[in-house]
Every structure is written in structure tokens, then in C-alpha cells.
Amino acid sequence: MALLELRNVTRRFGNLEAVKDVTLAIEAGEFFTLLGPSGCGKTTILRMIAGFDAPDEGEVLLDGKSLAGVPPEKRPLHTVFQNYALFPHLSVSANVAFPLEVAGLSRAECRRRVAEALAQVHLADKGAAYPHELSGGQKQRVALARALVNRPRLLLLDEPVSALDAKLREQMQVELIALQREVGITFVFVTHLQEEALALSHRIAVLNAGRLEQLDEPDKLYAQPANRFVADFIGKINLIEVEVTAASKVLLTLKAPGLGEIAATDPRPIQAGERGAFALRPELIRVYGHKESADLKNRFEGRVKELLYLGDVTLYKVELANGFLIEALMTNAAPGRAKFHEVGDAVAVCWRHDAGVFLRG
């Protein structure tokens, strides 16, 4: 049985449907992420799990039992708030001890558990400090220790690292992964940053305008987006409008207006005549000089319109025959050579027949 379940959860604020009929299950021990742009309903879902908000329809279940009517203080789950919400009048130790004292643990037990929790987040020497004396990263760790100290069944994290600067964020992400593995507590993480979601999660639920768009493991989400929104939201992608002209068991032939035929694969039953988008990641495209031959099925000629040299990689924007600007990413892995083409060069973009995905609609 799943640890936490959302069944057909809908939440309205006035005329706005913040969450629309969301159903998902979170397994024990998972690092689960709710990903979406701001206003997609992810924070509302988090608040309904925590108990600060209640669904208008559907239910939230923990261990198969409905949480309806259970107030936040009675739910065996804790939240790491976006701005940490540390108690400013309490020392770091007292902050971390708060949930233990509320639960009525003995003084000695409190002290032992607080020390343990602070050691876990590498703040063993900061127990006597006050929140206003800490850096952003340290506050973040205190909030984590406080939320984990009495071993909740579930930890909810509301964009906990988004307030930190880039370097620190990356470090905290690494620490979060290690911490989750160490404590074995289920993490439900909310973020609008897709890289963060991909890096941290076991599974990701992508939300848009209150709807669950796709729920999958990070690599599957990236390689096989279910629709245009997911494809576009996660990473960079080229979306080429196409119509299916032929479909055999796994092989698809797609016709892109003004461009020609694209060979693709898809295990799903797809009918000839369906319309949609062909989604192709930039790093799966090779850019050759137009005279170079390539042993690839999909080969389209064009001209380099722009290029962005980024050091480790170069992003080429190639204008194809139909005016479509396709983006291709090439690693600069050849020593001594910064880029392979210049702006204005006639080139050919090529990709394997199994490189892209056909998206219906």
C-alpha cells in the first residue's frame, strides 16, 4: 500500500480551480517531487497534505486512512517551510527540540535527539546560536533538523533551497539526497526548478494549471514527455509540427510541412493521419558540414543562424528549409577546437530515428 495517496483531489478558490482532479500515490522511502510553474497548484497540494488546507473534492489518505478532519498538529508529517519559519526567540537547540517537547519527551531524551539531529545536518556546534546569527544555508539545515528530529512518516519540503544562491543550492541538493538516503524518510519536495527536480527525485509529478500532466521517473520524464507542456517545461526541446503519414508496428513516418519526412519510432498504437508535434532534444542532434555524409536516416539541410558558445557546449540554432529554427547542442569535447561551425555556414542536422518522440495533439 502506498504511504500517501491523493484520490481525485480538487481544490477551488472562488472561481479558480487550483487543483483539478489529481490522483497520485507516494511510496514509503521515496524522494517524490511536485514540479510545476508558479500557480500550478503544487503548494496547494502540499498544504492539503500538511492539513493547512482541505480538498473540496476527493481525499488525502495516509496508510490507506483518510486524513479528512485531522488537524496539522495531529498528522505524523512535518514541513520545511520556504522561509524556514525558525522561531526567532529560541536557540537552534530549542528550535530543534520544539517538536520533541511538544510531544512530551523527557529532557534527557530531548537533548540526546537534538544533538543527534544537529550532527546529522553538520551543525553540532551551533546549538546555542540564535536564528538571526545563522547564514541562509545554516537556517535551512536547522529547519531540516527540526522537521526530522521526531522522525515523521513524511517530510514536506516547500521550495526549501530556492532562497539560496546557486553554489549553495547545489551543495544543499547533494546534502538533501544524502540525508534522505540516511534517514529513509519519505520526502515530498515542491519546486518550480526542473533541474532541481531531475537531480533530486526518484519520481516527479509535473503539474500545470492544477492538473497532473505526467508522473514518472526523471529520465523517463525527460526522454518520453507525455505532452507538449512536459516536453517544453523540462529541459530544452525542439517541437516540430507533424502529421503521421505511415505507422507500422514501431516505425513512424512523420511529415513536417515544408521539410519532408521524419523517421521515428513509437511503441504506442498510432494511426496514420494523426497530428501532433515531433519533440527532439537538442543534444540528440548532430550538426555536420553539408558536404559531410552521415549515416543517419534523418538529415535536413539548413544554415547556422545563431550560435551560443557556452564553454563546455555550443548551442547551434539552425534555420531549416521551412524556416523552422532548430536547436542543436554539441559538446566541445575535441581538444583545441572550440566550435565546429560558424554563423552562416551551410550545415546538415541529423538525428537517429529513435531520437525523438511523437506527441499527440
Add this chain to the structure above:
Amino acid sequence: MAKPRQAPAGLTRWVVALPPAVFLLAFFLAPALIVVLASIREPGEFGGLAPLPAWSTEAYAFLFGDIIYPEIFVRSFLGALLTTLICVVLAYPLAWLIARSPKRRRDLLVLLVILPFASNFLVRIYAWIMLLGPFGLLYSPFAVIVGLVYVHLPFMILPLYTNLERHDPALLEAAQDLGANAWTRFWHVTFPLSLPGIFAGSALVFIPVLGMFAVPELLGGTGDILIGNLIKEQFLDNRDWPLGSALAIMLTVAVLALAGLAAWAARRGLHGTEAVS
């Protein structure tokens, strides 16, 4: 955390500081000095002060020699303390309610709190005579406390409201999320964070109440006089200026000592609350 602003250049600083400095010198420090000097002179035969050089510590000897004066001091302090406590208890829920109201209604409610100031203080005390008289409660310690609380309540509500309004609601959510029920949330989060507001309000109530003489005079009985009345009596009725001055100095010293003690206790007990206060 506010960055220390750059101090204005020398001349500007003096020009800006001069008027208040002169004012304080002329109307606070000089009169205080006059009172100190008056307390060690002899009373004049028909009031006022005897001609110099007639120095005397008799006023202090008298003050410390008669048990009635310490008694009145203690009674005044207890009365002020009781008034302050009642003010805290009455003001807290009100301040909390105002702080929790929708933003647009808050200003109106604050206005209602300070509205009584628009009418004359004595008129409002006379109103209490009308109110308490028919119930036979007039001229009693009860009437004095009622009057004192009534007059000073806004001075407790306003700083408390200012404090409570700035509390981050996320802190209460965090406390609830961590398992605290409403009672625990109040006593472990809201209340400790509101202590600076309580201290500020208490200072604004306690100190003026100590020196107040109009309310006890109008609402209290003969046995209900406070230090304020006593001092007033020395100057206007007994015409013993040195004793009145000595009493005033004792009151000032006692209040300063108390304020110092409170500040010291606040600094020790409130470490870390700067962030919200």
C-alpha cells in the same frame, strides 16, 4: 538589519542637535536640579522655601522616619502594578484581534482605540463618577483602579498591537505543523514574541500611573491617596516644598531603578527576539 547610517558632518550634527538639547536643558535638567536643591533646603514660614543659606536634610529624615511614606510608596507601586497587569490582560485579546483583522478594518479599530483621547481627560473621569456613583462603588480603591485602567488601556493596546501585527504567521503554522496545539502555540510562540510589546506597554502604563494624582483624587476615598497625591499635597496644601521635592526625587529614583532593572531583565530574557520586535 539596518546598516548604520553615515553620521552627518560636524556642523550639521550640532545644528540639528542644538534645539532639543537646549529644550531638555531648560525644561528638564534645570527644573530637576531645582527640585534636588529644593529638597535640601528649609521650608519657608508661609510656604515656599526659607531664604538661603538654610540647608537641611530634614525632609529626607522626615520621609524615612515616618512609616506612612514607605507605606504610600508601596501602595502606589502595588496599585500601579495591578493597573498594569489588568491592562495587559484586557489589552492582549483586543490587540490580538485587531492584529488579526483584515488590513482595511485594522486602521478603523486602532482609530477607535485612540478616539477617547479626543475628549478631555477630566471629563472622562467625571463620566466615571456618574457611572460608578449609582452603584455605591465610588471613592474606593476599586474606583481608582477602574479609572487608572480606563485611562491607560490605549497605551497598552497600541504597542502590543504594533508587536502582534508584525508576527510572521508562518511561525504559527510551523508550530502547528510540528505538533503544537492552540494553547502551546500561544504560550511558546505568540506570547514570548510579544514580550517586547508587553514591556513597552507596561512602561507606558506603569510610570504615568505612579505619578497620577487626578484619578485617585476624583475617584478615590481619603485612604486611597497615591504618591502623586502626596507630592501635590506638599506643594499646594501643606506648603512644604522641601518634603514635596524629596518625595518627587524618591519617586524618580525608584522609577529609574525599576526601569533599569526591567531593561536588564529584558536584555537577558529576550535574547533573539530583536528579529521580530
